[in-house]
Amino acid sequence: MAPALEVTELAVEFGDGAGRFRAVDDVSLSVADGGALGLVGESGCGKSITLRAVMGLLPTGARVVGGRVLAGGTELPLAGSGVRAARRRRVAMVFQDPSSGLNPVMRVGAQVAEAPRSVLGLSRRRARARALELLAMCGVPDPERRARAYPHQLSGGTRQRVMIAIALSSDPRILLCDEPTTALDVTIQAQILRLLHDLRERMGLAIVFVTHSLAVVGELCDSLAVMYAGRIVEIGATRQVLDRPGHPYTLGLLRSAVDLDSPVAEPVSIPGLLHDPLHRPSGCPFHPRCWLAGPECSVTDVQLEAIGAGRRSACLHHERLGEAASRG
Amino acid sequence: MRKTWRYAVTRLAHSVPVVFGVTIVTFLLLHLIPGDPARKLVGPHAGPAAVAAVRRQLGLDGSLVNQFGVFLSRLAHGDTGRSFFYGVSTRSLVISRLSVTAALVGLAALFCVILTLPLATLAAVHKDRLADHAIRVIPLVGLGMPAFWIGILFIIVFSVNLGWFPVGGWGVTLGDHLRALVLPALTAALGIIPLLIRSLRAGVLDVLKADFVATARAKGLREMRVLFRHVTRNALIPTVALLGLNIAYLIGSTVIVERVFDLNGLGSLMLDAVGNRDFPVVEGVTLVFAVAVVALNLFTDLVSAQLDPRIRLG
Amino acid sequence: MRLLAVSGLDVQPDVAAGRRRPFVRRAFSSRSLLAGLCIVASVTTLAALAPVIVRYGPNQQNPFHGMEGPSAAHWLGTDELGRDVWSRVLYAGRTDLVVGFLAVLFPFGFGTLLGIAAGYFGGVVETVTMRLVDVIIAFPFYVLVVALVFIIGPGIRGIYIAIALTDWVVYARMARTQALVVRELDWVTAARSGGLSHARVLWRHILPNTISQAIVYVMSDIVYVLLAVVTLGYLGLGIQPPTPDWGSMISDGQSFLSTNLWISTIPGIPIVLTGLGLSLVADGLTDVLRPP
Numbered sequence: 001m002a003p004a005l006e007v008t009e010l011a012v013e014f015g016d017g018a019g020r021f022r023a024v025d026d027v028s029l030s031v032a033d034g035g036a037l038g039l040v041g042e043s044g045c046g047k048s049i050t051l052r053a054v055m056g057l058l059p060t061g062a063r064v065v066g067g068r069v070l071a072g073g074t075e076l077p078l079a080g081s082g083v084r085a086a087r088r089r090r091v092a093m094v095f096q097d098p099s100s101g102l103n104p105v106m107r108v109g110a111q112v113a114e115a116p117r118s119v120l121g122l123s124r125r126r127a128r129a130r131a132l133e134l135l136a137m138c139g140v141p142d143p144e145r146r147a148r149a150y151p152h153q154l155s156g157g158t159r160q161r162v163m164i165a166i167a168l169s170s171d172p173r174i175l176l177c178d179e180p181t182t183a184l185d186v187t188i189q190a191q192i193l194r195l196l197h198d199l200r201e202r203m204g205l206a207i208v209f210v211t212h213s214l215a216v217v218g219e220l221c222d223s224l225a226v227m228y229a230g231r232i233v234e235i236g237a238t239r240q241v242l243d244r245p246g247h248p249y250t251l252g253l254l255r256s257a258v259d260l261d262s263p264v265a266e267p268v269s270i271p272g273l274l275h276d277p278l279h280r281p282s283g284c285p286f287h288p289r290c291w292l293a294g295p296e297c298s299v300t301d302v303q304l305e306a307i308g309a310g311r312r313s314a315c316l317h318h319e320r321l322g323e324a325a326s327r328g
Numbered sequence: 329m330r331k332t333w334r335y336a337v338t339r340l341a342h343s344v345p346v347v348f349g350v351t352i353v354t355f356l357l358l359h360l361i362p363g364d365p366a367r368k369l370v371g372p373h374a375g376p377a378a379v380a381a382v383r384r385q386l387g388l389d390g391s392l393v394n395q396f397g398v399f400l401s402r403l404a405h406g407d408t409g410r411s412f413f414y415g416v417s418t419r420s421l422v423i424s425r426l427s428v429t430a431a432l433v434g435l436a437a438l439f440c441v442i443l444t445l446p447l448a449t450l451a452a453v454h455k456d457r458l459a460d461h462a463i464r465v466i467p468l469v470g471l472g473m474p475a476f477w478i479g480i481l482f483i484i485v486f487s488v489n490l491g492w493f494p495v496g497g498w499g500v501t502l503g504d505h506l507r508a509l510v511l512p513a514l515t516a517a518l519g520i521i522p523l524l525i526r527s528l529r530a531g532v533l534d535v536l537k538a539d540f541v542a543t544a545r546a547k548g549l550r551e552m553r554v555l556f557r558h559v560t561r562n563a564l565i566p567t568v569a570l571l572g573l574n575i576a577y578l579i580g581s582t583v584i585v586e587r588v589f590d591l592n593g594l595g596s597l598m599l600d601a602v603g604n605r606d607f608p609v610v611e612g613v614t615l616v617f618a619v620a621v622v623a624l625n626l627f628t629d630l631v632s633a634q635l636d637p638r639i640r641l642g
Numbered sequence: 643m644r645l646l647a648v649s650g651l652d653v654q655p656d657v658a659a660g661r662r663r664p665f666v667r668r669a670f671s672s673r674s675l676l677a678g679l680c681i682v683a684s685v686t687t688l689a690a691l692a693p694v695i696v697r698y699g700p701n702q703q704n705p706f707h708g709m710e711g712p713s714a715a716h717w718l719g720t721d722e723l724g725r726d727v728w729s730r731v732l733y734a735g736r737t738d739l740v741v742g743f744l745a746v747l748f749p750f751g752f753g754t755l756l757g758i759a760a761g762y763f764g765g766v767v768e769t770v771t772m773r774l775v776d777v778i779i780a781f782p783f784y785v786l787v788v789a790l791v792f793i794i795g796p797g798i799r800g801i802y803i804a805i806a807l808t809d810w811v812v813y814a815r816m817a818r819t820q821a822l823v824v825r826e827l828d829w830v831t832a833a834r835s836g837g838l839s840h841a842r843v844l845w846r847h848i849l850p851n852t853i854s855q856a857i858v859y860v861m862s863d864i865v866y867v868l869l870a871v872v873t874l875g876y877l878g879l880g881i882q883p884p885t886p887d888w889g890s891m892i893s894d895g896q897s898f899l900s901t902n903l904w905i906s907t908i909p910g911i912p913i914v915l916t917g918l919g920l921s922l923v924a925d926g927l928t929d930v931l932r933p934p
Contacts, residue, residue: 057542088548095546100539103558104638105565114557115547150637163543170548349777357789468925471862472917474869476876477892477910480899484907488900495899580782584873588896598785599877602792610792617785625780 002073004206005054005091005174006030010067012046012053014277021277023049023062025230028304029208031174031223036200036207038217038238040253041227044274047210050227051176054208055093056083072173088119092172096179098159102151108162109135109147115170134165139195157188164195168203175199177209181216193219214257218242226250229274229285232304236311244321246313248290251321284314292317332633332640339629343622350618354611355399408615409608413601418612421597428498429582429593431505435513436578440571443517444524448567449560451525452532463525470522475581479515479588486511496590512589516581520574524567531566535559565636572628576621675926681919685912689735698726700733700886709902721894721905731909734886739916741798741881742868745805746860752806753813754856758848760814761821762840772818775811783808787870788879796879805867812863813856820852854931861924865917872913888913 012024024046031037039047052058054069056078064078071090077083095101103111113131116122122130135143138161151159160180167175177196181189197220200207209221217224218238225235226249234247245251252270272289275281281288287297297316304312315321402408408418451463487495499508535541536559544554582595590596594613601609633640670676688695698704698716704724712719718727760771778786790804824830830847838846874880875889883890888909895905 055546057545084545084548093546095539095543097539101543103540103544103562105561105636106558114544114549118550118553119548150641152638153641166543166547345773346776346780349773350780353777353781357793468921469914469918471921472865472869472914474872474876474889474892474910474913476873476889477906477913480892480896480906481910484899484903488903576779576782580784580786583782583784583788584877587877598788602788602879607792610789614781614785614789618781621780621782 001033002070003030004033004035004072005208006070007050007054008068008070010050010053010069011065012049012058012062013065014062019278021280022065022230023277024053027067027227027230027232029225029232029235031206031208033173033206034200034204035223036196036209036221038221038224039208039210039227040212040214040217040224042212042274044277045227046230047227048178051093051178051208051210053078055091055176056087057093089171089173091174091176092167092170093176093178094160094163094167094180097183098156098163099151099183101163102159102166104151106150107147108149108151108154112147112162112165112169115166119170131165131169134168135162137199138162138165138168139191140165156184157191160184160188160192161195164192164199168199172205174206174208177207179211182211182213189216190219196220214242214253226253229277229280231285231314233286233315234311234313235304236308236313240308240311246307246311246318246321247286247315248292248317248321249286252289284316292320335633335640336630339626343626346622347619350622351400351403351615352396354615354618355396357611357614403615408612411601411606411609413604413606413609418609421609422594422612422616425592425594425597428591429579429586429595431509432513432516432582432585432591432593433579435509436516437571437575439513439517440521440524440578441567443521444528445560445564445567448525448528449532449555449563451529452536453555455533464529467522467526470518473518475515475519476584476588478518479511479585482511482515483589496588498591508589508591512585512591515588516578516585519581520571520577523574524570527570528563528567532559532563535562538562561635565632568628568632568635572625572632575624575628579617579621579624672926672930674922675930678919678922678924678926681915682923685735685916685919686739689732689739692729692732692736696726696729696732698729700730701725701884702729709898709905711902711904718908719902719904721891722898727891727905727908730886730891731888731912734888734891734909735912737798737881737885738868738871738875738888738913741801741871742864742916745802745867745871746809746863748802748806749809749863750813750856750860753810754817754853756810757814757817757819758821758844758852761818762825762844762848768818771814775814778808778811781808783870784873787874788877791874791879796874797882801871801874801880805870809863809867812859816855816859817852820855821848824848824851858924858927858931861920861927865920868913868916 007027007029010024010027011022014021014023027046027050029037029039039050041047049058049062053062053064054076056076058064067078069076069078071087074086074090076086076090102108109128109131112134113124113127116130117124117127120127132143132147135147140146140158140161146154146158146162151162154162160183163180175196180196181192184192193216196207196209199205207220209217211217221238223236224238224241225232226241226247227233228249234241234245234250236246241250242254245254249270252268255268256270257267270289275285275288281298283296283298283300284290284293284302287293290297292315294317300316302314302316304314307313307318406419408422410417411421414421447463447466451460454460483495486492493511494504494508497508499505541554541558544558545551549557582593583598584595585591586593586595587599594616598610598613598617600606601613702725704720706724707716707720708722708724710716710720716726716728718731721727721730756771760768786808787804790807791800794800794803824847830843833843833847871880872887872889872892875887876893878890878893880889881887891909892906895902895907898905
């Protein structure tokens, strides 16, 4: 059976002439029905752009220069006039900032009812009923009253639930989440994650979850893809990737996280900075910051290679990571 | 509902000191006249009795504070003085001319909205393409165009050459009145439309970049619906606010526009009074204009609150 | 291993990308600024050179050649009294442009300083200033200006005084808002607690940051003031004859619209050109002075 979402060799470019660079370079991933893929990386690594390309919502100045996207086996156009129509009832997106993602002059209930009415063609009464249903499903307390409120009258957590309800309102099979918990308090974060987990179980949704927080990914996703400088550098089952990373960057991310279970371990940040997108290092893009780097790392254009069952990594020295991880 | 009332009352309360300040300034205008104001107003040839009469009529005897008190009490009774030239009360003159100016301002405001909104939205949606560049020429060139010159150009093209509208005057029937108002209202509107287009275009650009527009698009809505239901409604808010800020200028431009098109409104009353050295009328009309501005600002504040729930519901 | 939060993950913001290009070089890269300056320079040069380039005096009447169209002798034709329009247009520019440029100086200076004081010191100064601003703004510009001209008397003096009394309010509001923001900035509070006097803080820190916005606004304001000068001329309340003035020229020609429309239309062109030039300068300056 075809995966719910399959992305093959996606590439997105920005700028022109001397200022041209690839924000997303040769990205491939797939999610099964009911599966959840976490897409992790620093700011600027291209994870959000990847989502937006899949959604057909690239900002001006960005263009898709390669790759295919299939939803449930059907190809989705990545540019041109049919972009939005093709995604109706297939893909939906939850955005990062609920305080700016909702229309400030429209009542919340109307915003949730809008897609059922205009896109799914429900009557006004049934669209309203559906909106209340969705709000309740997303855990919004007292949905009738909340539906009449305006966004600024609701708390951050409730707003994000509304955003999720809006995403669900167009009846999708795939839910793309662009850092939906980043702007929220930690306790609310946990609630939203639980909500997404429940929705996934109940509705069989496929989820792609973009975040820069490994902690969040561990809670929700069964597979994990790590991005660096527009490329996927490691991909595999979440538990495996987190327990035994196959790429030095992933290990770096783990080390720079605060670990509550082992208070003596202090976070260690990754040395150096992400390179200027216009001046990509030769060979492996991570090598200037990598302690494992050898001379071959600066000349070989390293590709994702299988390193175990269902795991891939783009590192020439991934075996040496086993020792490094166990050392702490 | 109660919160909306509270907002309205707050705005009203803020207007009161401004109106008070306006009366003080208007009162002081008279006293800015160098030398003896009564003598200046009456002219060098009048005898001392006439000067004394004027001084009494204007309430110039007594201390400054005293005079202000008299001024205020007269105002409270709706008495804004008596015209030197026409001999009737200023109030009756104002009332007879009010409808013309009110209609002019109303039609001009309407032109502002129906011309600015589509042009600014079009420019923003087609940013940096031909339509945008063409529309952006309007603020560049338009801001430097004197209103009276635009009016004259309109007269040349539409009245003298094409004969669609009268050269001036008010006409007799309602139809005449409307036809007589079109060019003057358009002229007055063009005084601020360039400014409105420039600001609103920036406002619409901001809205287009907003996340909730992406949300709307992600829902799968057709672009037209996104534009109308989401973009325009939000862009209308700064438009109205901007219109409110500029309504004073719009009202003031009636002084010029009524002269160009020979309309009998408050603006030309003001100019005639200036020409006739008719101080009470100048003072009275100035006061009426200022109070009208405060009232209209209050009105646009309330309209803004109606459009933007964040304002009225805190 | 429970992961709670991740630090050191986000990219550090770019270290300040070196020094900005010097002002002059940036100024030259703005097309609007250059175009605007060219236009303004051309108009002012023509006006300045008027006595040298025209053949006839602005008030030289020639009743037998009245109301003539453009010709070799009279490039823009003659008006109803036979005066050369080209000459009058240029001479009118000498007066109108000078008054327009000079009249903004007082509002700019006074308004900005008062606004800064209001924003920086707050309290009574701010309340009184802002109430005064609210009251003056309530009067429609032309109504107040006409009333003032009525009281003081028409002519150049009346124009200067009327503009001085009414135009400063926008600068005051702008400067106060800016001063409020700058006052709260960390390095300003640091300077104050370090013992710097009010005067020094105002001069070295608040003023430079407030003034760039005002300077951009001055460009548009000159246009408004020029329009006011010309409008008052049209209404007969401005620059008095026999001194030529664009506004009064347009007014004179209004009686002849059906026969000779150029008398009224031509003087508007230099006004529009100056306005266009100054608007371009204002746009260009906004880009150039924008903080990095």
